[in-house]
Amino acid sequence: MEKKKIAVLVILSILFVAVVGVLYFSEKRTVYTTRNVISVTTLPLPVLNGNVSVEQAIENRRSIRQFSNDSITLDNLSQVLWSAQGITDSEKGLRAAPSAGQVYPLEIYVFVGINGVSGFQEGVYHYVPVNNSLEKVMNGDLRGELSGIANNQPWVKQAPVDILITGNYHKMINKYTDKELSTRFVNLEAGHAGENIYLQSEALGLVTVSLGSMNEEQLIQSFKLPENENPIYIFPVGHPT
Numbered sequence: 426m427e428k429k430k431i432a433v434l435v436i437l438s439i440l441f442v443a444v445v446g447v448l449y450f451s452e453k454r455t456v457y458t459t460r461n462v463i464s465v466t467t468l469p470l471p472v473l474n475g476n477v478s479v480e481q482a483i484e485n486r487r488s489i490r491q492f493s494n495d496s497i498t499l500d501n502l503s504q505v506l507w508s509a510q511g512i513t514d515s516e517k518g519l520r521a522a523p524s525a526g527q528v529y530p531l532e533i534y535v536f537v538g539i540n541g542v543s544g545f546q547e548g549v550y551h552y553v554p555v556n557n558s559l560e561k562v563m564n565g566d567l568r569g570e571l572s573g574i575a576n577n578q579p580w581v582k583q584a585p586v587d588i589l590i591t592g593n594y595h596k597m598i599n600k601y602t603d604k605e606l607s608t609r610f611v612n613l614e615a616g617h618a619g620e621n622i623y624l625q626s627e628a629l630g631l632v633t634v635s636l637g638s639m640n641e642e643q644l645i646q647s648f649k650l651p652e653n654e655n656p657i658y659i660f661p662v663g664h665p666t
């Protein structure tokens with residue numbers, strides 16, 4: 426009788442662990458195939474001259490982690506996004522940052538805080554280089570959630586906007602087959618786009634900092650990143666104090 430009870434208990438425990446395991450992993454592996462586009466905004470065109478030389482921007486660029494409460498303008502946001510991934514040769518579809526094999530595996534998202542961009546609603550937006558537009562993919566000011574995912578780095582919720590760069594390693598693997606090489610190529614490209622964000626911010630009198638520290642899986646799930654997109658870099662952007 427005693428043995429029978431133990432056997433039942435063991436079976437029940439195994440069943441419990443199996444059910445919890447299935448629930449845990451199915452939760453973790455939710456795969457989103459498309460972005461849920463709520464609305465689309467066409468961005469102002471980029472301005473192709475400025476008052477700060479490339480040399481001055483390189484010399485003065487610093488990682489700054491303190492931001493004033495001032496909003497940035499939609500012109501400024503558009504300019505920074507263009508510097509990261511904007512189309513610079515529309516005939517050939519080439520972009521501001523170089524891309525191995527012209528694969529363009531990067532995607533850019535913007536987390537806009539309440540009053541983060543003057544005259545523009547808070548939310549999470551996806552940048553569409555070819556249309557120079559922003560697709561709203563989530564409602565609400567989600568900088569706090571992003572800050573938590575970025576290991577509680579406080580500047581993520583203090584900056585009026587946060588730019589997120591993701592990379593689709595599969596796109597690159599389709600071209601180069603080798604997984605390690607393709608991963609390296611995508612990450613290198615994110616570095617190019619990131620440096621452009623730094624330099625363009627500097628030229629506009631804005632400040633930023635590149636953040637590589639984050640919980641990738643949590644970010645994918647919380648912000649429903651489409652299949653095969655991996656977060657790489659976060660850039661809080663705003664005015665200096």
Ligand SMILES: Cc1cc2nc3c(=O)[nH]c(=O)nc-3n(C[C@H](O)[C@H](O)[C@H](O)COP(=O)(O)O)c2cc1C
Nearest residue numbers: 486487488489490575578580634635636637638639
């Ligand atoms: C790949 C990479 C990841 C980084 N991640 C973080 C980060 O998670 N948090 C942070 O505060 N700074 C981060 N930084 C910024 C560095 O701390 C910063 O570049 C460094 O202190 C040098 O300062 P400078 O950028 O002003 O020249 C990162 C920089 C790079 C290149």
